[in-house]
Amino acid sequence: MLKNRKQSPFLAPLLATACGITTQAWFPIPWPILILGITLGITLALLTLYKQLHHTILTASLCIFFGSVGALTLCMQKIYTTTQQTIILNQPIDIQATVTDKEVWGARQQSDVLRIAVTSIQFRSTHQKTPVSFDIFCYLPYHARFDIGDTIIIKDIVIKSPNMPTRSGNPGYEDYLAKENVLCSLFLHSAGQCQLIERPSFSIARWLWNIRHKSYFALKKKLSSKTFRYVGLIFFGNKQQPDITELRSTFNLWGLAHFLARAGLHIVFFIFIWTSFFSLFPIPIFAKRFLLILLCFIYNLLSWSSIPFTRALYAFLCIKCGELMYQQTYYLHILSLICLTILLFNPLQLFFLDFQLSFGLTFALIFLAHLNHSNKNTQRR
Amino acid sequence: MHTAIMLNSPDPIILILSIARIALPIATLAFGVTILVVIPQLRLRENKKDKYRDLKAGIRITTFHGDHGIIDEITENSIVMQHNDGRKIEITKQSIARIHAEKS
Numbered sequence: 001m002l003k004n005r006k007q008s009p010f011l012a013p014l015l016a017t018a019c020g021i022t023t024q025a026w027f028p029i030p031w032p033i034l035i036l037g038i039t040l041g042i043t044l045a046l047l048t049l050y051k052q053l054h055h056t057i058l059t060a061s062l063c064i065f066f067g068s069v070g071a072l073t074l075c076m077q078k079i080y081t082t083t084q085q086t087i088i089l090n091q092p093i094d095i096q097a098t099v100t101d102k103e104v105w106g107a108r109q110q111s112d113v114l115r116i117a118v119t120s121i122q123f124r125s126t127h128q129k130t131p132v133s134f135d136i137f138c139y140l141p142y143h144a145r146f147d148i149g150d151t152i153i154i155k156d157i158v159i160k161s162p163n164m165p166t167r168s169g170n171p172g173y174e175d176y177l178a179k180e181n182v183l184c185s186l187f188l189h190s191a192g193q194c195q196l197i198e199r200p201s202f203s204i205a206r207w208l209w210n211i212r213h214k215s216y217f218a219l220k221k222k223l224s225s226k227t228f229r230y231v232g233l234i235f236f237g238n239k240q241q242p243d244i245t246e247l248r249s250t251f252n253l254w255g256l257a258h259f260l261a262r263a264g265l266h267i268v269f270f271i272f273i274w275t276s277f278f279s280l281f282p283i284p285i286f287a288k289r290f291l292l293i294l295l296c297f298i299y300n301l302l303s304w305s306s307i308p309f310t311r312a313l314y315a316f317l318c319i320k321c322g323e324l325m326y327q328q329t330y331y332l333h334i335l336s337l338i339c340l341t342i343l344l345f346n347p348l349q350l351f352f353l354d355f356q357l358s359f360g361l362t363f364a365l366i367f368l369a370h371l372n373h374s375n376k377n378t379q380r381r
Numbered sequence: 382m383h384t385a386i387m388l389n390s391p392d393p394i395i396l397i398l399s400i401a402r403i404a405l406p407i408a409t410l411a412f413g414v415t416i417l418v419v420i421p422q423l424r425l426r427e428n429k430k431d432k433y434r435d436l437k438a439g440i441r442i443t444t445f446h447g448d449h450g451i452i453d454e455i456t457e458n459s460i461v462m463q464h465n466d467g468r469k470i471e472i473t474k475q476s477i478a479r480i481h482a483e484k485s
Contacts, residue, residue, distance in 0.1 A: 009417040
């Protein structure tokens with residue numbers, strides 16, 4: 001099966017997973033039926049392998065299996081969100097959480113948005129404490145004095161359902177939050193509601209966040225504002241910059257807005273620069289490859305993440321790991337596997353434009369390249 | 382993602398879902414890779430072993446290089462092939478592209 005480079009063995013399972021997720025989103029299927037589908041798929045696949053039946057039967061059984069798994073993952077994601085919401089919605093609670101991310105927010109840059117990982121809630125009516133695990137976007141009308149890794153308590157809040165269906169039928173804000181693994185967003189008006197409980201003496205997350213922001217703002221001082229906006233967008237992937245509306249509208253006018261998004265091409269630039277630099281030093285190729293993987297990891301940690309960047313990074317890491325282990329790799333197989341992994345862990349990604357464009361365009365480019373290659377081969381014969 | 386396994390959750394649904402949301406994709410990927418990559422590779426290796434097991438002196442073979450000849454002698458990893466003009470060369474078993482019928 002692996003001999004055919006044009007057809008990845010994971011392509012049929014990937015399409016089946018995407019179909020399963022889409023079907024589940026439009027026509028929800030009860031989870032017992034999906035588990036039945038998974039069992040049927042596994043049984044058929046194993047039977048086909050054992051009896052050495054035709055390969056089409058194996059593909060069909062795997063499609064049933066992956067389609068059912070895709071639908072079940074979406075079903076689980078929705079049930080998980082709904083169950084967590086029913087515990088906390090519409091009643092006064094105190095929440096204890098850890099700050100995981102902090103960004104400046106708003107046009108005037110005078111507000112902060114915190115991403116907090118809630119660890120426990122306490123109902124104000126019964127004083128009962130319940131352990132939970134979900135994230136919340138917390139919008140503050142002032143600059144928060146909290147750091148990453150701090151444990152905070154937010155007192156006397158009522159969380160309401162973020163249900164806002166769109167007229168166009170596109171995913172609403174609730175779906176966006178579920179995709180980001182965030183339960184809801186919270187707008188706090190007074191500083192007294194939020195209190196610091198504990199600040200760890202050392203936190204890796206805080207250390208990384210500080211390095212990322214220090215290097216980002218150090219560049220801001222050295223570059224002109226226009227250049228810095230480009231660098232921030234393209235190399236750091238920070239889309240929350242002030243005054244980029246003008247830049248975005250100019251690029252929209254040219255139809256080149258995607259150039260502002262950090263994608264695979266930018267990691268290619270990064271790798272090209274480092275590879276050229278390493279070529280000046282006579283060190284073993286193994287060490288060069290290992291260093292390149294390490295640098296890409298550091299680059300990922302010190303910049304803002306996005307789906308196209310994650311795709312490019314994982315693909316690069318898979319290819320380099322293959323080279324390190326002296327194994328042959330094919331980009332189509334790797335891309336299919338990465339796409340499948342992302343969809344299985346976060347099925348809601350399928351309905352968002354960044355995921356669709358990133359993977360859709362990359363797959364289209366690979367198929368066109370194969371088509372071009374086979375046409376050239378035919379002409380030579 | 383900040384998904385964590387909620388082992389201390391009092392709600393059994395959340396406990397099961399938090400485990401399943403991590404375990405199901407991992408198990409699915411492991412199953413898929415085993416069925417689509419590992420088993421075909423193992424079968425391919427087994428088939429190759431079977432192919433070399435049937436080799437014996439006197440069988441006509443073709444190498445990937447395009448050389449034709451008859452097996453003269455077989456060792457553990459290599460074989461000695463005799464060309465039509467009588468020349469003998471030693472080749473590895475993996476370089477055999479096609480096994481023809483036995484020399485009559």
